[in-house]
Amino acid sequence: MQGPIENALMLVAAGNAWLAGKDIGAFWPEADTFRYVGLCEFRTPPASGKDTDEYPLRAADPMAWFETLKPWGTGLRLHHGPSVRTPNQQIDAPDRMLVGFVGGGARWLIEAVGRERSELWEGFHRFGDRAAAKPWLCTHILQGEVAVADVTPEAFEPAVAELRAALVEIEAFARAEKADNFAECFVRGSALLASVEPDVMDWLDRVMRHAGFDRRQASVLQAINHAWVFGGMGSWNDLGLSGEPYDGLSDRLYNALNDCIAGLANSTYRG
16 A cells, blocks of 8 residues: 555554553654654644644654543544545546555545544655655644544444455456456455465564554455555556446445555554
8 A cells, every 4th residue: 555544554553552551662763654754743733724824743753642642532543535636636537546646545534532522633745855765754734623423433344344355356357357467466465354364474573563463453454455456657557447347346446445444443443
């Protein structure tokens, strides 16, 4: 999956582990998800409501942000929805076709869950100094609050079941189109969804230490990474097909993957 989506997933998982009292080590800045991320800060909108004014800093890094949540928060959850496009963005393409571009794809919101109300945070990524070892910069901005009772989080196992079904159908289509390299990605994803053991064990150690995943959760994460075929040149989006059944199956897989990412993140919420 694209880096910004993985960042949101890992923030939720690690934050829930930390809030539950687990040792997540130097999650920031050592976790794999921050390999190329040099800034991960959290800011609130200016009191003036003017975008040109300074956005007050809530926390300079994830660990400091987790600390701010401890007095009142019960945990973190992850949500996704369709992108929000301004009137001058007239690209007639689904989110799955734009996800490989900076700012493209679905909108991802991290819910910091309180006792009665939740804060909703959204990360905005940008490219900084090209010569830097970690050129990507991310600022999370508070988007508003919502009553906890009004939020329905994506559930883990139903999302896994839907992804498994979507992979079976799109694998058959890929075989029929002689796109065997993609079909093998779908096969590996399906196998990992049915497993409780990831297939890359050194990676598992890091994920379990920094994000608090158990083996089942890590296996599903690997399945998502194998099945995530959406991007730019050379991706499933670049296959050169259109119409049905390609569009319908592609949309189903993309939506199932997003649901599974959110469900995986939410499976770490302990309330």
